[in-house]
Amino acid sequence: MLRPYLSLASGVMLLVSANVYAQGEADFSKAIELTAGHEELDIKNNRLLLTDNVTVKQGTLEIKADRVEALRNADQQADTFIAEGNPATYTQQLDDGSxxxxxxxxxxxxxxxxxxxxxxxxxxxxxxxxSSAQIITYDLAQQTVSASGEGSENNRVTTIFTPPKKKKDDKNGSNN
Known part of the structure; x- marks a missing residue:
């Protein structure tokens, strides 16, 4: 029973389900690498806590935070990762290169x-x-985003679409 935890603490490599594939498909079949200045493993509570400039990498997916907590489910699999920071950040390259x-x-x-x-x-x-809001939920598999202003002062969601820069040829209003 202790063995899965020791490999988690020493290797700090966790696998995420390969069925997450709507974006960055190749990323989700790779191991997750967590690096930090400090790590604490709570075997009894199935919890790994990383602090001090934490980076979580899985292929092109990257999360940076001040603190990351990894929780295991009943099947001894890392199931939930909670990143906190000022702010915590996430980036990933999608399959189309964006x-x-x-x-x-x-x-x-x-x-x-x-x-x-x-x-x-x-x-x-x-x-x-x-898009900015107090709460944003991003479904990776379905590639859908839901935003809510809940908990914010004005309960509003803001989305900004920036128009493309005009080409020099378009300066005079030509529509060629």
Whole structure:
């Protein structure tokens, strides 16, 4: 029973379900590498706590935070990763080559549900668009984003679409 925990603490390599494949498909079949200045393993409570400049990498997926907590489920698999920072950040290269990035006070990755939940000053950016809200839920498999202003002063969600820069030829209003 102690063996899975020791390999977690010493190797700090966790596998995430390979059925998460809607974005960054290759990333989700790779091991997760966690690095930090300090690590504490609580065997009794199935909990690994990393602090001091934490980085979580899995292929092109990268989360940076001040603190990351990894929790194991009843099957002894790392199932939930909670990253906290000022802010915690997430980036990943998508299959089409574009990059998605996010930041929040807390980013929780629910591995079994294939969901990222961003809470507190949350923002998601892709291309020229950016959404901000108090809570943003990003379903990795379905590639859907749900945002809520819940808990914020004005309970609003903001999305910004930046138009492309005009080419020099378009300066005079030509529509060729």
């Amino acid at each position: 990059t998605i990035s996010a930041q929040a006070d807390r980013i929780t990755y629910y591995q079994a549900r294939e969901v990222l939940e961003l809470v507190g000053n949350a923002q998601v950016s892709q291309g020229s668009s950016r």
